Structure formats: structure tokens, C-alpha cells
Amino acid sequence: MADVIDNTIDMEEDTLKGRFLTFSLGSESYGIEVRYVTEIIGMQAITEIPELPEYVKGIINLRGKIIPVMDVRLRFKKEPKEYNDRTCVIVVDINDISIGLIVDTVSEVITIPEEDIVEPPQMNKGFNNRYIKNIGKVGNDVKLLLDCEKLLTADEIETLSEVI
Amino acid sequence: MSDQFLSGHMLDMFVFETTQLLEQLEACILDAEKDGFYSGNAINEIFRIMHTIKGSSAMMRYDGISSLAHSIEDLFYLLREGSSCDVEYSELSDLVLAGVDFIKAQIESIKSGGAAVGDASKLIADNRAFLARLKGSEPGNREPAKQETDTAEPGPDHAGQEQDLARQDDPSGSKYINSFRAVIRFQEDCEMENLRAFSVIHNLEEVAGGIRHVPEDLMSPDASEVIRRDGFTISFRTDCSYVDIHQLLMQTVFLKELELEQTDESEAAQEAGITKPSAGERTADPGEDRAADYGMQSISRDHTSHQNIISVPVAKLDKLMDLMGEFVIAEAMVIQNPDLDGLELNNFQKAAQRLNKITKEIQDMVMSIRMVPLAATFQKMKRVVRDMCKKLGKEADLVIIGEETEVDKNIIEHISDPLVHLVRNALDHGIESTQERLAAGKDKKGTITLEAKSAGGDVLIIVRDDGRGLDREKILQKAREKGMLYRPESEMTDREVFNLILLPSFSTRDDVTEFSGRGVGMDVVVKNIEAIGGSVILDSTPNAGTTVTLKIPLTLAIIDGMNIKVGKAIFTLPTISIKESFRPQAGEAFTDPEGNEMIMVRGNCYPILRMHQYYNISTDITDFTEGIMIMVEHDEKTLCIFADELLGQQQIVVKSLPEYIRQFRKVKGLAGCTLLGDGNISLILDIGGLIYGKDSK
Amino acid sequence: MKRVLIVDDAAFMRASIRTILERNGFEVVGEAENGAIGVKKYQELHPDIVTMDITMPEMTGLEALKQIRSFDPDAKVIMITAMGQEHLVKEAILSGAKSFIVKPFKEDHVIQTLKKI
Numbered sequence: 007m008a009d010v011i012d013n014t015i016d017m018e019e020d021t022l023k024g025r026f027l028t029f030s031l032g033s034e035s036y037g038i039e040v041r042y043v044t045e046i047i048g049m050q051a052i053t054e055i056p057e058l059p060e061y062v063k064g065i066i067n068l069r070g071k072i073i074p075v076m077d078v079r080l081r082f083k084k085e086p087k088e089y090n091d092r093t094c095v096i097v098v099d100i101n102d103i104s105i106g107l108i109v110d111t112v113s114e115v116i117t118i119p120e121e122d123i124v125e126p127p128q129m130n131k132g133f134n135n136r137y138i139k140n141i142g143k144v145g146n147d148v149k150l151l152l153d154c155e156k157l158l159t160a161d162e163i164e165t166l167s168e169v170i
Numbered sequence: 171m172s173d174q175f176l177s178g179h180m181l182d183m184f185v186f187e188t189t190q191l192l193e194q195l196e197a198c199i200l201d202a203e204k205d206g207f208y209s210g211n212a213i214n215e216i217f218r219i220m221h222t223i224k225g226s227s228a229m230m231r232y233d234g235i236s237s238l239a240h241s242i243e244d245l246f247y248l249l250r251e252g253s254s255c256d257v258e259y260s261e262l263s264d265l266v267l268a269g270v271d272f273i274k275a276q277i278e279s280i281k282s283g284g285a286a287v288g289d290a291s292k293l294i295a296d297n298r299a300f301l302a303r304l305k306g307s308e309p310g311n312r313e314p315a316k317q318e319t320d321t322a323e324p325g326p327d328h329a330g331q332e333q334d335l336a337r338q339d340d341p342s343g344s345k346y347i348n349s350f351r352a353v354i355r356f357q358e359d360c361e362m363e364n365l366r367a368f369s370v371i372h373n374l375e376e377v378a379g380g381i382r383h384v385p386e387d388l389m390s391p392d393a394s395e396v397i398r399r400d401g402f403t404i405s406f407r408t409d410c411s412y413v414d415i416h417q418l419l420m421q422t423v424f425l426k427e428l429e430l431e432q433t434d435e436s437e438a439a440q441e442a443g444i445t446k447p448s449a450g451e452r453t454a455d456p457g458e459d460r461a462a463d464y465g466m467q468s469i470s471r472d473h474t475s476h477q478n479i480i481s482v483p484v485a486k487l488d489k490l491m492d493l494m495g496e497f498v499i500a501e502a503m504v505i506q507n508p509d510l511d512g513l514e515l516n517n518f519q520k521a522a523q524r525l526n527k528i529t530k531e532i533q534d535m536v537m538s539i540r541m542v543p544l545a546a547t548f549q550k551m552k553r554v555v556r557d558m559c560k561k562l563g564k565e566a567d568l569v570i571i572g573e574e575t576e577v578d579k580n581i582i583e584h585i586s587d588p589l590v591h592l593v594r595n596a597l598d599h600g601i602e603s604t605q606e607r608l609a610a611g612k613d614k615k616g617t618i619t620l621e622a623k624s625a626g627g628d629v630l631i632i633v634r635d636d637g638r639g640l641d642r643e644k645i646l647q648k649a650r651e652k653g654m655l656y657r658p659e660s661e662m663t664d665r666e667v668f669n670l671i672l673l674p675s676f677s678t679r680d681d682v683t684e685f686s687g688r689g690v691g692m693d694v695v696v697k698n699i700e701a702i703g704g705s706v707i708l709d710s711t712p713n714a715g716t717t718v719t720l721k722i723p724l725t726l727a728i729i730d731g732m733n734i735k736v737g738k739a740i741f742t743l744p745t746i747s748i749k750e751s752f753r754p755q756a757g758e759a760f761t762d763p764e765g766n767e768m769i770m771v772r773g774n775c776y777p778i779l780r781m782h783q784y785y786n787i788s789t790d791i792t793d794f795t796e797g798i799m800i801m802v803e804h805d806e807k808t809l810c811i812f813a814d815e816l817l818g819q820q821q822i823v824v825k826s827l828p829e830y831i832r833q834f835r836k837v838k839g840l841a842g843c844t845l846l847g848d849g850n851i852s853l854i855l856d857i858g859g860l861i862y863g864k865d866s867k
Numbered sequence: 868m869k870r871v872l873i874v875d876d877a878a879f880m881r882a883s884i885r886t887i888l889e890r891n892g893f894e895v896v897g898e899a900e901n902g903a904i905g906v907k908k909y910q911e912l913h914p915d916i917v918t919m920d921i922t923m924p925e926m927t928g929l930e931a932l933k934q935i936r937s938f939d940p941d942a943k944v945i946m947i948t949a950m951g952q953e954h955l956v957k958e959a960i961l962s963g964a965k966s967f968i969v970k971p972f973k974e975d976h977v978i979q980t981l982k983k984i
Contacts, residue, residue, distance in 0.1 A: 053851035056785035074830045187879045221922050226879045228971035361969040365956045423966045423983045
């Protein structure tokens with residue numbers, strides 16, 4: 007079923023089909039569907055907003071438009087890392103919500119053929135794959151392909167698991 | 171043809187204008203009803219409005235609206251004649267208001283892209299029945315009712331025109347040399363053929379005499395029909411040549427066919443079969459020379475002053491407002507540019523000041539464009555009061571004060587529903603029945619006062635009744651049942667108790683009129699008002715009445731703000747809520763046993779809110795004597811905010827926080843954010859949120 | 868190009884007439900929302916043709932027609948009327964109105980009328 011839906015999207019977004027922007031967090035390499043990405047900018051001055059989850063760093067001024075930024079490292083419960091001149095903000099537009107994703111560094115845009123994309127393993131203990139939709143094989147490397155929508159909305163599940 | 175109108179701006183215009191006219195009409199009726207009769211001006215105005223609506227809606231092919239408007243127009247046409255003395259005004263008002271409601275509903279449907287499909291036939295029938303009764307009661311009992319209902323002209327014949335026609339029978343035609351006979355046919359759908367014919371005759375009179383025509387009486391009801399069927403036949407004498415006459419007649423508008431032949435006179439008269447009109451046969455119309463009346467009466471229509479006004483889509487104003495906001499930010503970015511720091515730039519400063527002044531002026535102008543008086547919104551309440559009184563069998567007057575007060579267009583849209591709700595509540599729960607009022611020694615008629623006034627950057631809208639007031643005990647009892655009391659009852663002031671009913675949990679549907687006072691849906695009112703940054707205050711005195719005050723910001727988008735610094739963060743406070751700022755002396759602040767910090771200022775004690783603590787910001791300045799204390803006020807509550815330093819005042823454009831941020835409900839005390847001159851973002855503090863947030867902490 | 872002044876108290880009607888006229892090569896030089904303003908604008912603008920609604924506040928179309936004709940006997944004024952106003956139309960014709968248009972009007976009728984006079 008998921009494949010059917012994916013296919014229809016791919017057909018609509020023909021030119022962007024199978025194209026991913028890859029970035030890295032530490033040693034891992036991730037991919038995000040290009041159709042979500044609106045631009046990539048360097049690190050900006052962030053205005054912190056009190057009382058938000060740690061991973062929501064605050065808001066930035068993107069040419070007069072105010073958008074929130076999320077530290078993807080923290081979102082994935084990884085160790086925080088100081089921002090440097092390689093730190094990037096990937097601005098994505100997901101269901102009409104603009105948000106900046108802070109990542110260690112942006113690599114490149116690649117095409118991953120459909121046959122090289124597989125489903126992630128089901129809930130191995132200790133492997134937090136809630137935000138990973140698929141896994142793409144590129145040569146000997148593995149790209150973790152993000153589920154953008156879950157990135158924004160998976161909070162309820164999170165709170166639940168925290169309680170347990 | 172109507173297709174060209176059905177879309178786009180013609181439709182908008184139709185909707186806009188018709189809505190305005192309906193409001194005008196409604197106000198007119200309600201005034202008249204209050205006075206107990208319809209003045210000549212009122213009747214004229216209603217007639218004219220209905221006439222306009224009839225025309226416009228017919229153009230748009232909204233036939234239901236058009237025929238309904240027509241039937242009301244007919245009623246007022248008759249009333250204009252002034253011959254009907256015993257009119258049941260209250261019934262007339264009901265009829266017209268029912269019509270207004272129908273048209274309003276149709277307009278709403280049209281507005282939301284639907285069709286005007288409502289069935290007006292019942293209303294039209296009612297109007298006609300009323301019209302028939304009016305005529306029946308009239309002295310002199312007018313004759314046929316038939317054309318009254320399909321034209322607005324009840325008695326088409328009057329003495330004046332007999333004379334006009336008689337003039338054409340002037341035998342002086344004999345001095346002319348040529349005789350002609352012409353038959354004119356008009357295009358099928360040209361309408362008012364009789365007058366088109368009349369126009370032809372009128373033009374001919376300049377060059378011809380002895381004019382006779384068939385049909386003879388052009389103003390008779392069936393003249394047009396005859397012309398449509400048989401054509402319009404004229405015979406006349408003139409000095410002009412055949413060619414001249416032909417040319418003249420060919421100029422007739424909507425001419426379909428012209429037969430023209432030269433005759434000799436006697437023949438012409440015979441062929442045309444014209445007999446002299448027998449003037450004695452007709453009864454003179456008592457309401458004669460309506461035309462003159464018509465002109466006179468419509469001239470004096472007092473209360474609409476005509477300025478040159480254009481209407482602009484609100485979307486454009488919104489865009490203009492946005493741009494103005496960007497402009498203010500851009501200006502700040504230039505004038506407060508960090509690159510300028512430490513430079514002595516006299517000329518730049520002068521130019522900057524000038525720019526600043528002009529910017530401020532433009533901004534005031536942009537704001538003023540968006541400002542709309544509350545009058546229309548207030549006037550609508552008259553109708554609410556009228557309808558509710560009828561329904562509840564109570565008596566109440568609505569007193570309106572300060573309806574000229576202006577607020578932002580967007581705000582108007584948000585307060586209309588809450589106001590209706592409050593006025594209804596006041597009548598339903600506040601104002602007592604007549605017996606009850608008399609027993610309490612009050613005037614038997616209740617009074618509801620609707621007042622608007624400006625107070626600083628806010629507008630206060632006050633709904634006051636002189637009813638029975640709120641019952642403290644009953645409210646407390648209810649609150650106890652619902653477990654809403656968080657403080658000992660004896661410590662709560664009346665005002666605090668009354669304001670309990672504003673809480674969402676207070677009222678439920680099933681106890682609508684259980685307690686005296688109000689409550690149902692008050693939380694909805696509060697929500698609506700808070701959505702536009704306003705607040706609701708309630709006050710009441712037993713047996714003397716209840717007052718609900720809506721405090722509403724004048725405008726939403728651009729405010730004067732004071733920037734303050736806390737650690738690295740910058741916050742903005744609305745200047746309007748700042749009472750003063752000062753640097754405390756050592757020892758002025760103290761801590762109560764529960765650890766709450768307070769400060770004594772001129773003998774009064776105020777709570778302190780440390781920004782760095784509240785928002786968990788790291789800063790070096792934690793000693794009161796090193797930072798700054800800003801005293802702010804909201805809803806008559808005062809709080810001292812402690813920050814590192816004041817950065818200065820500037821105009822700020824309020825932007826809402828991104829939706830993604832707002833979904834984390836924990837963000838308290840923030841009203842939005844704004845862009846600073848250097849491109850950084852500052853968070854705008856919501857004083858109300860801070861004060862109440864501190865309370866609950 | 869014929870220059871037209873539109874006098875009508877209903878903005879909707881003014882816009883309707885304007886739309887029709889402009890589409891058919893007339894130039895609308897002005898609009899007025901009552902007779903008094905209509906008279907004033909006539910003096911300022913000297914239009915070739917005036918379309919004049921009959922029922923208007925302040926000053927009716929009839930009165931405006933009479934005033935205009937009093938200082939310009941050649942003025943070409945076309946009345947805009949509705950069924951039921953026959954007697955007013957008649958008075959208008961007697962007062963010098965060149966023709967009249969019946970509401971609700973059709974584009975073709977408006978144009979025919981204006982072209983004929």
C-alpha cells in the first residue's frame with residue numbers, strides 16, 4: 007500500500023523522483039526527499055523561545071519570514087554538538103509548515119533507484135528508527151531516508167514512550 | 171447578458187452595495203418603529219432603497235430578490251401618496267424586516283458562492299395582501315388592483331396628460347403644407363413602447379402639427395400592448411419634406427420598421443380612425459401629479475452626506491498593512507544599522523529624522539484607512555433588542571453612546587457576534603419582566619446601554635443593563651459544585667466571583683436560565699475577544715444591573731514597544747502597558763515566607779517577576795540594584811518585571827509565532843514576535859499572560 | 868469617442884453601465900451619485916451624453932435633467948428608469964430627455980440607445 011502511494015507521488019513529482027539531499031550527523035548519513043527542501047542556509051542567529059522541547063532551538067529570521075528551527079541531532083537524542091561553519095540549516099516545507107533543520111553538514115543531492123530502497127528493520131531494540139522511512143543503498147554506503155512528516159508530528163508517541 | 175455580471179467585481183459590488191442598503195433600511199425601520207410612525211423621509215428612503223435593490227438584483231437575474239423588493243417598493247409607493255392614514259405600522263415593519271431578512275440570507279448564499287434560490291413567493295403574497303388592505307382602507311377606494319402589483323405605478327392616468335394630448339389636437343396643424351401617415355414598429359423587447367411612441371410624438375411636435383395617433387392615449391395601461399401588436403400609427407402635417415421626416419423618424423431608438431406615406435389631410439384623419447378624446451369619461455385621480463411629488467420628496471434625504479468614497483477590497487488593505495509593517499522594519503534597519511555605530515553623521519541623522527517622521531505619518535494614515543466606526547455594528551443591536559423583546563415579551567430601550575468610535579476593520583468582524591451574545595444575555599437574563607420591574611420599583615421599561623469609548627491604546631465597549639444583576643451566592647454555589655474554587659470564598663471579591671462565569675467550565679447547556687444573571691456561552695465571548703488581544707471584565711450590583719466591559723486593542727498589527735534585554739535575549743513590551751521603570755535601591759525588595767519576591771513603591775507592594783528566572787535565561791545580572799524594574803499593568807493588576815536593561819523604544823510589527831511553535835502549549839506570556847532593526851528577532855511579552863501565569867505558579 | 872457622464876445613486880448600476888460602455892468604445896468621463904453632483908459634473912466635464920437615473924436622493928434625475936437643459940439646451944440626457952415609472956419618463960421626455968433605458972437593461976439596448984442619439 008505504501009508503495010502505491012509512493013508511486014503516485016513519484017509520478018507527480020517526476021523530475022524530483024528518487025532524488026535525495028544527503029546530510030550527515032556524526033558518522034551517519036541521512037537522506038531527505040528533495041521535494042521537501044526549499045533552501046539550504048548557513049547557521050543563523052537563533053532567538054530562543056523559553057519552555058520548548060530542547061530540540062526546538064527557537065526561531066530565525068529568513069528574509070523577513072520567521073520560521074522555527076529544530077536541531078535534528080537533539081531530535082534523534084544524539085549528543086549535542088557545537089555549531090561551526092559547516093553547520094547548515096536545511097529549510098523544508100512540510101505540509102505548508104516551514105521549518106529549518108539544523109544538521110552537521112550537507113553533502114550532496116543523489117538519485118537512489120527504487121530497487122535500492124528497502125524498508126528499515128522492524129524495531130530492533132536500541133535502534134531508534136521512528137523517523138526513518140526507508141534505507142537507501144548507495145554503493146557500499148547506507149543512507150537513512152527520513153520520514154519528514156513524522157519529524158514534525160511524532161510527539162505523542164514520544165511522550166507515551168517517555169512515560170513508559 | 172447577465173453572465174457578464176455574474177462573476178467578479180460586479181458581483182462583489184452588488185453584494186457590497188445591497189448589504190449596505192439593507193443596513194440603512196433596517197436602521198430606518200427601527201427608527202420609525204421607535205417613533206411610532208413612518209415619516210415622509212423614511213418612506214421615501216425605503217422606497218428608494220427597494221427601488222435600487224429591485225433594479226440591481228434584476229440586472230443580476232436574482233428574480234426572487236427583485237420581485238420581493240418590488241412588492242415592498244409598491245407598499246411604500248402607496249404610502250408616499252400619503253392618503254393612507256390608518257396604517258398598521260407594526261405589521262408593516264414586520265413585513266419589511268422579513269423581506270430584509272430574506273434578502274440578507276440570499277446575499278449570504280450568493281456571497282459564499284451559492285445561488286439565490288430562496289422562495290420569496292410567500293413574502294410577496296403577504297406584501298400584496300397588506301397592500302390590498304391598505305388600498306381597501308383608503309378613502310376614495312382606488313380602482314383596479316391589477317397593475318399595482320406588477321408595476322409600481324398604481325394609477326397611470328392623471329389629468330395632466332389629458333391636457334398634453336389635447337395640446338396635440340391643436341387644429342393649427344392646418345397651416346402646414348404636407349400631410350403624412352406613419353406606422354412605427356419597435357423591437358420586440360424594447361419595453362415601455364408607449365413612452366417610446368410618446369418620445370416620437372414629442373420630437374415630431376417641433377416640426378409638425380395636427381398630430382393624431384393610435385393608440386390615442388399613450389399612458390393607458392394597454393397602450394404598450396397595442397403598439398406591440400398593431401404598431402404605432404401617426405398622422406400629422408408638416409412643412410418638412412418626405413426625406414426630412416423619414417430621416418427624423420429613422421432616428422427612433424429601437425425602431426424595427428417604419429412605414430411612411432404622404433397623404434392629404436382628410437384621408438389621413440380617416441385612415442388613422444382618430445376620434446376626439448372625450449375628457450369627461452375619466453375620473454380624475456385624487457393622487458394626481460405624482461411626478462411633481464416625486465421630485466420634491468426625494469430631494470430632502472438628510473442623514474446621508476455624500477463624500478467621494480471608493481471601496482477597496484479588505485485584502486488590499488491587509489496587504490498594505492503588511493507592507494507598512496515591512497517598511498517600518500526596513501526603516502529601523504537603516505536608521506539603527508550597526509554599521510553606523512560610533513559615527514558622527516549630522517546630515518544622515520537629519521534625513522533619518524525626516525524619514526522617521528514621514529514613516530510615522532504614512533503609518534497613521536494606513537491605520538486610519540482601516541478604521542471603521544462602530545456605528546453599523548451597534549445599529550445592528552437595535553434589531554436584536556427589538557426581536558428579543560418581542561420574543562420574551564419584555565420592554566427595553568437600547569441606548570447607544572459613542573458609536574462614532576473607530577476600530578480596525580478586522581476587529582469589527584470579531585466583536586459583532588460577541589456583542590449580539592451579550593445584548594441577548596442582557597435581555598434574557600438581566601432585564602426582568604415588566605411585573606418584576608414594577609414590583610422592584612423600577613421603570614417598567616428596561617434600558618440596555620451600549621457604549622464605546624477610547625482609552626489609551628484600547629477601545630472599551632460596554633454593555634450595561636439595569637436589570638436584576640448577578641447573584642453572588644448562586645454563582646458560588648455553582649462554582650463549588652463544579653469544583654472551580656481555588657480560594658476561600660470569603661476572600662473573593664464580588665468581582666472575582668462574577669468573573670467566574672467567564673470561565674469555560676462554568677456553564678453548560680442544560681442550565682441556561684437556572685440562575686439569575688448570565689453565563690451561557692460567556693466563555694465563547696471571552697475566547698473571541700481574547701483572540702484579538704482583548705479582555706472581558708464583568709461587574710454587577712444586585713438589583714441595579716450588570717456591566718460587561720470589552721477591552722479591545724485599537725489595532726492589531728503595529729504597536730509601540732519597549733525593548734528590554736535579559737542575558738542575550740531581547741524581549742519587547744507594549745509601551746502602553748508600562749507604567750514606569752526604575753532601578754531599585756538595595757533593601758526595597760523583600761521576600762515573603764513563601765519565597766515570593768515583592769517590592770515596595772510609594773507605599774504600595776507589588777510582586778516581582780524575574781525574567782531570567784521565569785524563562786530560565788542565564789545572565790550576570792541577578793541583583794535588583796544592577797538591573798531595571800519595569801512596572802506593568804494589565805486589567806488593573808500590576809507587576810514589576812525585572813530585566814537586565816532597557817534598550818529603547820521603537821515601533822514594532824507584531825508577527826505571530828510560527829504555528830509549529832504555537833502547538834507547544836507551554837509557551838506562556840508571549841504575544842508574538844517582531845523583527846528588530848538589526849534583523850534579530852525579539853519576543854513580544856503578553857503582560858496579561860505574565861500576570862496570570864505568575865498567579866498560577 | 869463619445870464622452871459619457873453616468874449619474875446614478877447605486878454604485879452597482881454605475882459600474883454596470885460603465886462596464887457596458889467601456890466595452891463598446893465609449894469613454895466614461897465621470898460618475899455622480901445624485902442629481903446635484905451630476906449637474907455640477909456636467910458643467911465641469913461637458914460630456915457628450917449623460918445617463919441619468921430617475922430615482923436618486925438629494926436631487927432626482929428629473930430635476931437634474933431640467934437644470935442641465937436650462938444652461939445647455941442641447942444636452943443629450945438619457946434617462947435610466949424602471950417599469951412603473953412611466954409618468955416620470957414622460958415628464959423627462961417633455962423636459963428634453965433624448966431617450967430612456969429600462970432597467971434591468973441589456974447591453975445591446977444601452978448601446979443602441981446611446982448610438983442613436
